[in-house]
Amino acid sequence: MAIMDNLKAQIKGVINDLYGVDDVVVDFADVPSDIEGDYSTNVAMRLARQVGKAPRTIAEEIIARLEGGDFKFSIAGPGFINVAVSGKALQKQLTDAWTDHYGDNESGKGKVALDEYPSTNMAKPYSVGHLRPGTQGWAAKKVLEANGWKVITDNHLGDVGTPFGIWATGFKRSGIDFDKVTVYDLGNIYIQMKADLKAEEKAGKHELADEAQEWLKKLENKDPEAVKMSKHFNQISINHMHEVMSRLGISTEYEMGESQFVESGKKAVEKYVAEGIFKRNEDGSVICRLDEFGIDVPMLMLKSNGTALYATTDLGCMLYRVEHFNPDLIIINTGMEQNFYFEQLFAMAKKIGLTVQNYHLNFGMIDQIGPDGKREKMSSRKGVVLMEELLNDAEKRVRENFGADISDEDIAKIAVGAIKFSDFVADRKTGILYDPDKIFALTGQSGPFCQYACVRMRRILEKNADFTAVDFADYDFEAEKDILRLLLAFPAIVAAMPDGFLMHKIAGFAFELAQELNRYYEKTPISSASDVERSARLWMIARADFVLARALDLLGIEIPAKM
RNA sequence: GUGCCCGUAGCUCAGUUGGAUAGAGCGUCAGCUUGCGGAGCUGAAGGUCGUACGUUCGAAUCGUAUCGGGCAUACCA
Numbered sequence: 180m181a182i183m184d185n186l187k188a189q190i191k192g193v194i195n196d197l198y199g200v201d202d203v204v205v206d207f208a209d210v211p212s213d214i215e216g217d218y219s220t221n222v223a224m225r226l227a228r229q230v231g232k233a234p235r236t237i238a239e240e241i242i243a244r245l246e247g248g249d250f251k252f253s254i255a256g257p258g259f260i261n262v263a264v265s266g267k268a269l270q271k272q273l274t275d276a277w278t279d280h281y282g283d284n285e286s287g288k289g290k291v292a293l294d295e296y297p298s299t300n301m302a303k304p305y306s307v308g309h310l311r312p313g314t315q316g317w318a319a320k321k322v323l324e325a326n327g328w329k330v331i332t333d334n335h336l337g338d339v340g341t342p343f344g345i346w347a348t349g350f351k352r353s354g355i356d357f358d359k360v361t362v363y364d365l366g367n368i369y370i371q372m373k374a375d376l377k378a379e380e381k382a383g384k385h386e387l388a389d390e391a392q393e394w395l396k397k398l399e400n401k402d403p404e405a406v407k408m409s410k411h412f413n414q415i416s417i418n419h420m421h422e423v424m425s426r427l428g429i430s431t432e433y434e435m436g437e438s439q440f441v442e443s444g445k446k447a448v449e450k451y452v453a454e455g456i457f458k459r460n461e462d463g464s465v466i467c468r469l470d471e472f473g474i475d476v477p478m479l480m481l482k483s484n485g486t487a488l489y490a491t492t493d494l495g496c497m498l499y500r501v502e503h504f505n506p507d508l509i510i511i512n513t514g515m516e517q518n519f520y521f522e523q524l525f526a527m528a529k530k531i532g533l534t535v536q537n538y539h540l541n542f543g544m545i546d547q548i549g550p551d552g553k554r555e556k557m558s559s560r561k562g563v564v565l566m567e568e569l570l571n572d573a574e575k576r577v578r579e580n581f582g583a584d585i586s587d588e589d590i591a592k593i594a595v596g597a598i599k600f601s602d603f604v605a606d607r608k609t610g611i612l613y614d615p616d617k618i619f620a621l622t623g624q625s626g627p628f629c630q631y632a633c634v635r636m637r638r639i640l641e642k643n644a645d646f647t648a649v650d651f652a653d654y655d656f657e658a659e660k661d662i663l664r665l666l667l668a669f670p671a672i673v674a675a676m677p678d679g680f681l682m683h684k685i686a687g688f689a690f691e692l693a694q695e696l697n698r699y700y701e702k703t704p705i706s707s708a709s710d711v712e713r714s715a716r717l718w719m720i721a722r723a724d725f726v727l728a729r730a731l732d733l734l735g736i737e738i739p740a741k742m
Numbered sequence: 743g744u745g746c747c748c749g750u751a752g753c754u755c756a757g758u759u760g761g762a763u764a765g766a767g768c769g770u771c772a773g774c775u776u777g778c779g780g781a782g783c784u785g786a787a788g789g790u791c792g793u794a795c796g797u798u799c800g801a802a803u804c805g806u807a808u809c810g811g812g813c814a815u816a817c818c819a
Contacts, residue, residue, distance in 0.1 A: 228798095259762065625767085700777095
């Protein structure tokens, strides 16, 4: 915020004049609610040792040299310098900073990012396991665009690998009609086969495992039946995936499956073997040593039987992306359990000379409460929760609570808002507890609470649509101070996003703003106020509505017309 | 064994390069409505910040040790 940046510079100048110190960090923090002032700096305490004076003395010396103007200074506690800013000064700031794209900036101008999400697996129903890759990936796209980046989005379909062999084997034994198989059948087959394979291994047999491997080999060799089955399963899956993604309000420009990088990946592996960067073992497998990056586990690039694995297709994919899109940044949205794999992958990328910045946008996994009442990892063995079920349950609950006169469209927006907000409310590294009561929460720290604040503002603006605003230059904006401060803080929150993608800061901001607005109209009349007050307050409400809606938009949450 | 993440109120989580009396939400208890939308607002109770040392004027935050939980640790993704 310009006004505080100016003050910061002024304080730095004063410190340099007084003590000859020019490298001290001056930052402003909020002041505890029961203490006078709006912003606070602890710079006097930081200087105490270096200058050899008591913090409070330093604080006094500093504020004696500062110009008042819009500010009122005071010293509190061990030596904090507290700054009170007039509401009018804040309103002036917002007026100066306001544009049609308030909150956005151009820091990423000319830069290109490739954002990979939600990367669902083929032949498997969309489960809640892919909720986070989708919501986080979508938000990453939105916040980068807000920072001026061009973002290319790609759904990296899991359409190759051992799972196909498992499905083909299981499908053949299931007796299900090829033309009638559904994505749910395929999901069940996978779960059943996984269990059968485990039992088989325990019994010391390998008939099923061999058959699965055989199918995999057939597919890579373009056996007609294998190709036909794979294509069919994929189409069923893609249709299902599109339906669910559409309900979640996310989409991608590209859907490049792993399967299309099998050949190019293998070729690249051979190339780097020839160049001596990768090493072929006696058993035929290929590895990439990463000791120079402090990683003592080499990365397996090709299986000993010559087939591709994730690393192979990821290599092919990375090379493709660099060649076709030349991105400055590649973002991959997956769970934290893959941290080590991506550490290896990114180190390998450096080793082969790629300069693109790779970022693993990771997050904690989804837990559930087990039968014993303890928190445990959600896994397919225990039965996954399907994304469609989650959405249906959420909509049902919203409908029960909001009544019948809300449109289906609005019901869906509220349901998705609830689900997404619960994903963003905590730091993404924190695991999510799958607890319907929490995910579908409609009150408190929730999506609907924030959406409601927006709907309420729009209602007020609508009701005052006929009112002709008068000049409010004399209005003091003291009642609006808390909200103005939040609105002024928004651009910096957006600007900080590319550094770590801490999306929960946006969710926290949206909640705080919504809460502050609820407090505001609890005690501040708008429609019934004087013309000057009414004009000023409507001016601010319109801006608060814009900012809150924008903050939620960055998280992929829409505002219903009515709720 | 090694690496990464985590441990804060009954529960779910914040806590800004170390700062004021550690904060929200849910739940509990007590209030507030002839009101622009009360799905809200106000207040109360609830804490040895896993534990122990250390650094510092000052530690939930930094360091060391330790306990507990999760994940990973080449032929899954």
